[in-house]
Amino acid sequence: MNGKVELRDFSLLIALVLIGGFFALMSPQFLSARNMAMLTIELSITAVLALGMLLVILPGHIDLSVGSGVGLVGGIASVLVFQAQWPAAPAMGLALAVGALLWLLMGFVIVREKMPAFIITLGGLLVFKGAFWLVIRNATVPVAPGGETNLYAALTTYYLPPWAGGLLMLACFAGLAGAKVRSNLRRKAFGFEAEDWEMAFLKLFVTGQLMLLFTVVMNQFRGIPLTAVILGAVALAVTVVTEHTPFGRYLYAIGGNEEAAVISGVPVNRVIIAAYGILGAIVALTGFMQTAYSGASTTTVGDLMELDAIAACVIGGTSLKGGRGSTSGVLFGALIMAVLLNGMTLLAVSPEFKFIARGAVLALAVWMDVRLSRD
Amino acid sequence: MAPPRLSARSITKRFPGVTALREVSFDLKAGEIHALCGENGAGKSTLIKVLSGIHPAGSYEGELGIDGAPAAFESVADAEAAGIAVIYQELALVPEMTVAENIFLGAEPVSGLLIDWDRVYRDSKALLERFGLELDCSAPTKSLGMGRRQLIEILKALRKETRILILDEPTAALSEAEVASLLDILRDLRSRGISCVYISHRLDEVFALADRVTVLRDGSSVTTLDVAAADKASVIRHMVGREITDLYPRRAPAPGETLLRVEDLSVSGPEGEGALEGVSFSAAAGEVLGIGGLMGSGRSELLMHIFGAWGRRTAGTVELSGRPLAAGPRACLDRGLALVTEDRKRCGLFLDQEVGFNLSLSAVGGLTRHGLIDEQAEHRANESAAASLRVKAPSLETRVGTLSGGNQQKVVIGKALMTSPRVVFLDEPTRGIDVGAKIEVYEIVNRLTAEGKAVVLVSSELPELMGMSDRIVMLHEGRVGGVFKRGEADQERLLAAAMGHAGSPAQGGKG
Numbered sequence: 001m002n003g004k005v006e007l008r009d010f011s012l013l014i015a016l017v018l019i020g021g022f023f024a025l026m027s028p029q030f031l032s033a034r035n036m037a038m039l040t041i042e043l044s045i046t047a048v049l050a051l052g053m054l055l056v057i058l059p060g061h062i063d064l065s066v067g068s069g070v071g072l073v074g075g076i077a078s079v080l081v082f083q084a085q086w087p088a089a090p091a092m093g094l095a096l097a098v099g100a101l102l103w104l105l106m107g108f109v110i111v112r113e114k115m116p117a118f119i120i121t122l123g124g125l126l127v128f129k130g131a132f133w134l135v136i137r138n139a140t141v142p143v144a145p146g147g148e149t150n151l152y153a154a155l156t157t158y159y160l161p162p163w164a165g166g167l168l169m170l171a172c173f174a175g176l177a178g179a180k181v182r183s184n185l186r187r188k189a190f191g192f193e194a195e196d197w198e199m200a201f202l203k204l205f206v207t208g209q210l211m212l213l214f215t216v217v218m219n220q221f222r223g224i225p226l227t228a229v230i231l232g233a234v235a236l237a238v239t240v241v242t243e244h245t246p247f248g249r250y251l252y253a254i255g256g257n258e259e260a261a262v263i264s265g266v267p268v269n270r271v272i273i274a275a276y277g278i279l280g281a282i283v284a285l286t287g288f289m290q291t292a293y294s295g296a297s298t299t300t301v302g303d304l305m306e307l308d309a310i311a312a313c314v315i316g317g318t319s320l321k322g323g324r325g326s327t328s329g330v331l332f333g334a335l336i337m338a339v340l341l342n343g344m345t346l347l348a349v350s351p352e353f354k355f356i357a358r359g360a361v362l363a364l365a366v367w368m369d370v371r372l373s374r375d
Numbered sequence: 376m377a378p379p380r381l382s383a384r385s386i387t388k389r390f391p392g393v394t395a396l397r398e399v400s401f402d403l404k405a406g407e408i409h410a411l412c413g414e415n416g417a418g419k420s421t422l423i424k425v426l427s428g429i430h431p432a433g434s435y436e437g438e439l440g441i442d443g444a445p446a447a448f449e450s451v452a453d454a455e456a457a458g459i460a461v462i463y464q465e466l467a468l469v470p471e472m473t474v475a476e477n478i479f480l481g482a483e484p485v486s487g488l489l490i491d492w493d494r495v496y497r498d499s500k501a502l503l504e505r506f507g508l509e510l511d512c513s514a515p516t517k518s519l520g521m522g523r524r525q526l527i528e529i530l531k532a533l534r535k536e537t538r539i540l541i542l543d544e545p546t547a548a549l550s551e552a553e554v555a556s557l558l559d560i561l562r563d564l565r566s567r568g569i570s571c572v573y574i575s576h577r578l579d580e581v582f583a584l585a586d587r588v589t590v591l592r593d594g595s596s597v598t599t600l601d602v603a604a605a606d607k608a609s610v611i612r613h614m615v616g617r618e619i620t621d622l623y624p625r626r627a628p629a630p631g632e633t634l635l636r637v638e639d640l641s642v643s644g645p646e647g648e649g650a651l652e653g654v655s656f657s658a659a660a661g662e663v664l665g666i667g668g669l670m671g672s673g674r675s676e677l678l679m680h681i682f683g684a685w686g687r688r689t690a691g692t693v694e695l696s697g698r699p700l701a702a703g704p705r706a707c708l709d710r711g712l713a714l715v716t717e718d719r720k721r722c723g724l725f726l727d728q729e730v731g732f733n734l735s736l737s738a739v740g741g742l743t744r745h746g747l748i749d750e751q752a753e754h755r756a757n758e759s760a761a762a763s764l765r766v767k768a769p770s771l772e773t774r775v776g777t778l779s780g781g782n783q784q785k786v787v788i789g790k791a792l793m794t795s796p797r798v799v800f801l802d803e804p805t806r807g808i809d810v811g812a813k814i815e816v817y818e819i820v821n822r823l824t825a826e827g828k829a830v831v832l833v834s835s836e837l838p839e840l841m842g843m844s845d846r847i848v849m850l851h852e853g854r855v856g857g858v859f860k861r862g863e864a865d866q867e868r869l870l871a872a873a874m875g876h877a878g879s880p881a882q883g884g885k886g
Binding site: 186190191192193240244245246249252253256257259260261262263264265266267323324 | 682684704705707708709714716721722723724725726727728732736737739740743746747748750751754770771772790794
């Protein structure tokens with residue numbers, strides 16, 4: 001499950017370097033600290049949603065409604081804060097509960113009525129979009145009352161002080177190294193193939209360098225953005241859930257062979273409902289970040305985000321049939337999508353061509369996946 | 376003497392790291408049925424792929440000949456043009472289409488741009504009549520049983536100019552009656568001069584049907600025997616390379632307390648049809664209870680229902696260790712009842728996942744600490760399961776889909792046993808696996824009963840049922856057709872019970 005290096009991992013890296021290199025050449029601003037910070041925030045938002053999407057794609061389902069949900073949940077919080085004058089924390093708490101409940105409900109309908117997730121969530125896409133516009137009454141609703149700042153707005157405007165960011169990255173690196181050593185020792189004890197220590201050390205060294213570089217670049221602007229911390233926490237949680245809990249095993253099992261999962265005693269229905277419930281909470285979190293990044297709820301917040309999330313999963317090697325996919329792959333996929341969008345925005349590519357490029361990259365990634373897995 | 380219709384000379388086929396076929400030679404005469412026997416992994420499927428052009432000429436060494444002339448198939452189409460058709464275990468029929476549509480699938484006669492449906496149905500009808508099949512060629516294929524579908528697949532091959540028919544385990548999913556009619560059709564084809572390569576694990580069929588048998592072992596052709604002059608024991612000996620003294624090594628301990636009691640169970644199926652009616656039986660610790668019956672008698676449905684995965688109960692009770700059993704696989708596993716299903720690929724295995732994932736899946740919920748999987752405990756459990764069942768895999772991280780059928784079956788059994796059940800349901804545990812692996816499965820059954828577990832064994836093979844069961848329940852159309860003690864049953868009496876003549880066992884033979 002881990003430790004294996006495959007050709008497709010490199011192909012993603014090559015694609016990333018090519019895309020990134022192209023933008024760096026075309027626009028000198030691309031590599032600026034300020035843009036890297038913006039890119040990090042955009043990546044965090046896309047990646048958090050994609051990680052949630054992974055939880056329902058692994059068992060072979062799908063969710064087309066997350067984009068509308070992002071707008072709706074963010075809109076509920078905005079309205080509570082701006083119009084009802086609630087403090088940000090309870091407003092976001094209530095909106096999060098609404099998100100989780102809506103998704104639990106969709107999960108329940110999908111398993112109970114045996115309806116295809118595609119249809120239910122397609123319905124969700126339209127219903128939530130309509131509900132969103134009702135909630136904000138087609139207006140622009142800022143995330144914080146005029147000029148003030150609150151917890152909601154701070155989601156995308158707060159940056160860790162340089163020393164705190166540095167300490168956090170150090171702690172992350174220590175944790176990463178510890179986990180790597182522990183897993184290597186364990187694999188050796190189990191008699192599995194494990195990397196030799198030189199290779200493991202080399203990988204850690206490169207990772208450490210990248211983390212250092214990231215910290216230095218971020219600190220040149222305002223520091224590590226809060227959204228990056230949120231992404232780190234969500235990525236850690238999703239990795240632990242998918243790889244180290246029975247629930248995660250069940251996700252893979254259901255996607256691999258649902259009938260066999262039932263016979264093996266996997267509580268299929270409960271697992272699916274729970275996966276949608278967690279996705280609902282992640283949609284809410286994404287909704288807050290995306291709305292805060294836009295500064296206000298407007299009718300277009302969240303548009304087409306479901307496709308970016310699905311694309312990130314697929315580019316990262318997740319099988320839409322279920323049973324195959326990993327958090328690291330999804331993070332990589334999200335990075336490619338985020339770089340692509342950010343770079344095109346910098347180059348002031350017209351929306352028409354943005355759509356075309358996103359679609360082409362998605363199709364290309366899937367084609368690559370099909371080709372490479374056909375060995 | 377006429378040259379053989381199809382000959383293979385010194386075929387060697389190498390894959391990276393493995394030599395799948397080593398100097399394999401055999402020939403097929405005109406109008407002959409030639410059986411290929413061998414354990415899983417002996418090279419039968421690779422040989423078929425060479426013969427049918429899936430492995431193109433040049434990817435193997437040695438040569439093929441058709442009617443004495445050398446032949447080199449670059450593709451499946453080349454082999455088909457030479458008159459070779461292969462019928463695989465997994466049928467290539469579209470269930471939603473009618474019989475005639477399937478027969479002409481991919482070769483629809485056209486007039487102009489449109490399909491000439493009149494001709495499709497006319498020719499299909501003629502083909503069906505030629506082989507004496509009373510079948511409506513406008514019926515949807517999904518409405519037919521497996522046996523009929525197999526025949527349609529053969530007709531599909533015969534529609535073309537097929538002179539060599541290769542059948543890969545054609546009877547694996549067929550009932551006894553369907554097997555008999557398939558064998559009749561094949562004999563009929565032989566009398567029409569069509570040659571046939573017949574691959575089967577079932578030696579009874581090979582001996583009833585084939586003219587000659589070639590045995591493959593470890594990629595080599597060991598021997599070719601005339602069936603008339605050979606016996607099963609010698610074929611098995613060639614297949615496994617050693618003497619097998621006891622095909623059914625049942626060692627029955629004294630039965631203990633009753634673990635499973637089923638009383639008067641009636642069940643209706645998903646469409647509300649009555650599937651089981653008034654079924655009662657019990658299984659005691661240390662006992663193997665065999666359950667037999669014809670296809671459609673409700674054998675598998677009975678197990679699946681008790682396990683909570685099929686149908687709706689309309690009457691009756693099921694008790695495990697004296698307490699009623701709640702519905703649902705999870706509840707059953709938690710109470711100590713495990714099921715190994717009939718179709719291991721469809722409802723047993725996660726083919727893309729590792730051996731360890733498959734083994735521990737049912738038990739992994741209990742192998743946690745603070746909500747996280749205790750990987751060390753899981754690994755220890757997986758290792759001991761793989762070792763005690765003798766799963767032959769390079770590592771616990773090997774993908775299950777790459778293992779042989781017998782080892783896959785052991786993984787499915789291991790998954791069930793890891794939940795520490797007291798009662799184990801085995802539904803056709805030896806289907807499609809080779810003789811050596813079968814005996815290993817029987818030894819596992821012996822070990823389970825020696826440990827005081829009860830085993831309920833469903834099998835469509837009467838010799839297996841008689842050889843391994845301490846008691847046998849025969850089902851007939853969803854009811855108990857007869858109950859027999861070990862040694863008191865012979866094939867005729869069991870069959871009679873399966874066909875509903877159990878009330879008077881003395882006349883059973885007439886069934």
